[in-house]
Amino acid sequence: MAKDGPNWDGLLKWSLAHSDGTSSNRNLSEEDRKWFLEAMQSQSVDVVKRMKEITLVMQTPEQVLESQGVTPADIEDLLDELQEHVEAIDMANDLHSIGGLVPLLGYLKNTHANIRAKAAEVVTTIVQNNPRSQQLVMEANGFEPLLSNFTSDPDVTVRTKALGAISSLIRHNKPGYSCSFV
Template sequence: MSQEGPNWEGLLKWSLAHSDGTRSTRNLSEDDRKWFMEAMQSQTVDVVRRMKQITLVMQASEEVLESQGVTPDDIEGLLDELQEHVEAIDMANDLHSIGGLVPLLNYLKNSHANIRAKAADVVSTIVQNNPRSQHLVMESNGLEYLLSNFTSDPDVKARTQALGAISSLIRHNKPGITAFRLANGYAALKDALSSENVRFQRKALNLIQYLLHENNGDCDIVNELGFPRIMMHLADSEDPNIREAALRGLLELARDKADGTRARLIEDNEKLKQLLEERIRNISAMTPDDLGAAKEERQLVDSIWNALYKEPSSLHEKGLLVIPGEDAPPPDVASQHFVPPLRAFSARDASKGSTQQKDDKPPLLLGPGPSSA
């Protein structure tokens, strides 16, 4: 079997033999140049060709794969590799053109929970800050499959990964947000908040905050469904990430809205003031190290207090809002969570397609079937 991965040791020795760092690069001999090019080209992967090979495997039935000795772990490994390839936005968009998107979405209905979870993870990578792939996944009923797993999958990991993929799919995607609402997505998010799985809860809280930030009118829906009381309960969690995520959601509800949402929040939830006072007492009792780690929580508590009562919280008087060595808090704490990742920089080129050369006849990965007795 050939050695996997680049021959780093050989390349390093070659580089050291031809440069001592004190002189300009000399011209290579033809033999040196040929050796180097062969060493590099031998490690070059034709990504599209490899994605076509993976697609052929995804298109095969579970029975065929089993007959060829392909295990669920093998499929997970292929999905891991596919995820690495589609991190490039052009490759993500190419997956549909080579016939790989639909088989990937079908894996969301696979009988193995880990494969369902990993398939959702790959979908999340494909659609993140990628309008073209978001459209293609929506067009292929991907949101419907993900919603089914999010609400009904018996495996919590598969449910969590489906929720993460939904979040990536509908962000900055108005048709996706509309479809999520029409599918009773907020009720499903409410159920997710009752889960005992911290990661599942946190993903649900982050999506709720995003939806409220993007659509002020949705505050009515979450109030009617009883979200404020649930978020207040979670804002008292021992997990700092859950606390912060719940506080971010409450901040969206506490802000002034033209429809009077904030007034109803105060009227129906006097307990919120007690919660904030309790959080301030806990913050006041923190050690310097804990205060540094709780920077965002301090800012969120003060922002909610200011939004509700139009005055700074007592954290100002105590000198705990900004501790020595910290910069002043930003005027809008929540907005920092809506800056798209770096991949958004490439999104403007999403419609141009890939410049990779495509292989029309990918080799089959599957070997011959079992010999007959």
């Protein structure tokens, strides 16, 4: 999938190819420095701000979103974006502090199977090898809807994604949050 925006990998390769360390660093004029900073800021995303915006959408009732023309595919796209942001462990832990964890867990009960599956996939990313987020998901009763989706959802993709989230959730669980399937 091609991403919009700058080709950071290409910029790095170009920079390395044109910098061999044999010449001294050039001092930028104030005008060049200002241009460079503006160019970088225009291509940067405030991840926490964006996660708050996604959280606001997740907190909005489904009927309101539909009346505003937001489709289930739009929600899936937002969850894809959220998943990219929470791949960083600090952002995964921050999701709870900005109020986004509970609405995300609510999407595990959404009427659309693709949204339930995508929500489980995001939960997997959040809790994978992350004891703090595992604890937060357990405290927010996130295990119950995952287990329900795994055991009784009619959609096989939802069941599979829920199993992945459960596996990541209980893998390194602390004492006091034991789970048993037997």
